[in-house]
Amino acid sequence: MRGVYCYLPVLRAKEGEFRAVRSLSPSARSRLVPLFDVPIPVLKDGKTLGGYLAERAEGIHSAWGTARPLYVDVHDLPLDLRTSSEVQPITYLFDLLRVHGSLAVPVTGTEPDRDRDYLAAIRAIVARDRMGACLRLAEDDFTEPQTLGTSVRGVLKDLAVKSSELDIVFDCRYVGNRGLDSLRAAALEGLQAIHDIGPFRNVIIAGSGVPDMLGRRDYGKVRREPRVDFELSSQLAATLADRMPIAFADYGAIGAHFVPPKKPVTVPARIRYTTLRDHVFYRGKRSEYPEICRQLVASADFLGENFSAGDRRIGLCAKGITGPGNPTIWVGTDTNHHLELVSEQTWRFLDESKLVGRFALPEPERRSWVQSELV
Numbered sequence: 001m002r003g004v005y006c007y008l009p010v011l012r013a014k015e016g017e018f019r020a021v022r023s024l025s026p027s028a029r030s031r032l033v034p035l036f037d038v039p040i041p042v043l044k045d046g047k048t049l050g051g052y053l054a055e056r057a058e059g060i061h062s063a064w065g066t067a068r069p070l071y072v073d074v075h076d077l078p079l080d081l082r083t084s085s086e087v088q089p090i091t092y093l094f095d096l097l098r099v100h101g102s103l104a105v106p107v108t109g110t111e112p113d114r115d116r117d118y119l120a121a122i123r124a125i126v127a128r129d130r131m132g133a134c135l136r137l138a139e140d141d142f143t144e145p146q147t148l149g150t151s152v153r154g155v156l157k158d159l160a161v162k163s164s165e166l167d168i169v170f171d172c173r174y175v176g177n178r179g180l181d182s183l184r185a186a187a188l189e190g191l192q193a194i195h196d197i198g199p200f201r202n203v204i205i206a207g208s209g210v211p212d213m214l215g216r217r218d219y220g221k222v223r224r225e226p227r228v229d230f231e232l233s234s235q236l237a238a239t240l241a242d243r244m245p246i247a248f249a250d251y252g253a254i255g256a257h258f259v260p261p262k263k264p265v266t267v268p269a270r271i272r273y274t275t276l277r278d279h280v281f282y283r284g285k286r287s288e289y290p291e292i293c294r295q296l297v298a299s300a301d302f303l304g305e306n307f308s309a310g311d312r313r314i315g316l317c318a319k320g321i322t323g324p325g326n327p328t329i330w331v332g333t334d335t336n337h338h339l340e341l342v343s344e345q346t347w348r349f350l351d352e353s354k355l356v357g358r359f360a361l362p363e364p365e366r367r368s369w370v371q372s373e374l375v
Helices: 014-022 026-031 049-064 089-100 117-129 146-159 180-194 228-240 286-298 309-318 327-352
Strands: 007-012 035-037 070-073 103-108 131-140 166-174 203-210 222-225 247-250 271-274 278-284
Touching: 007 014, 007 203, 007 327, 014 049, 014 089, 026 286, 026 309, 026 327, 035 271, 049 089, 089 103, 103 117, 117 131, 117 146, 131 146, 146 166, 146 180, 166 180, 180 203, 180 228, 180 247, 203 228, 228 247, 228 327, 247 327, 271 286, 271 327, 278 286, 286 309, 309 327
Parallel strands: 007 035, 007 247, 035 070, 070 103, 103 131, 131 166, 166 203, 203 247
Antiparallel strands: 222 278, 271 278
């Protein structure tokens, strides 16, 4: 599966993101592969960890299907968490995904990040499913080039895989407050440190320009944040074109460090709308969602109702044809638009840079584009 995608969105394994993925166009599906992060479970009303993981597996399967691979990570879950039968969450989840027929690739970190028990569980999954593995490096890992090579070799040994069976994600997390020069230098140092170990199956640069929180000061305003993450990946892809293909990754329309409130709150109306250069944010009172839809539709940023299923829903809500929905639907709407735009933008960048030949993207699925999930 080397080079079968040019865009890897890192998405929460939640219903809003599942809705967004289910409504993708065939072209977007052919250019991206999702990495689903399983959030920390909130177990209420007798729900078990096993039941929670079964819901995640069903959502992942229903969103992506079985035609193409995908990545799944549980790095937010405590390392000592176990099901009632004393099974590790990652093992239990991959058992369920295998039953569904999903082509899931397990994600791990280095041993100091995940511990030996976790790496042993990943090794067992890799040996059974033969899908290889993905190593997700935090910035602390790749800003220490002296030890990075040793850590990566250790992971290859622990998982009993070749470098050609391992994907590596350089995960910068939130980069909106960072200078491009320092980010680029850190990533280049890390890439140089692993250069002689490879070749790896895929190398991915991940980051997010979406702030984790939009405060009350943003009520009634239009806020713009530059997409530093895409600029970073495009610069690295062009710089390293002769040595390795670089895929782009981000966190969709949600901040990389977003943590939901621990107690019930009234979520304000919000739109997170991605343009070629910026993230544009609208926020208002809960009842004002149709109004902020109308503001977006009237702006030069709006790409039209036919651009994506998410844009279609925003347009219909602005006209009063469909209801305002709820926070889950808003996440699905914003994420769907984001995935469509970024997958197309990444493809165009590769085409214009004459880098498309470094990838082996599949032909789009020849099926009708179903928008009913969001609309």
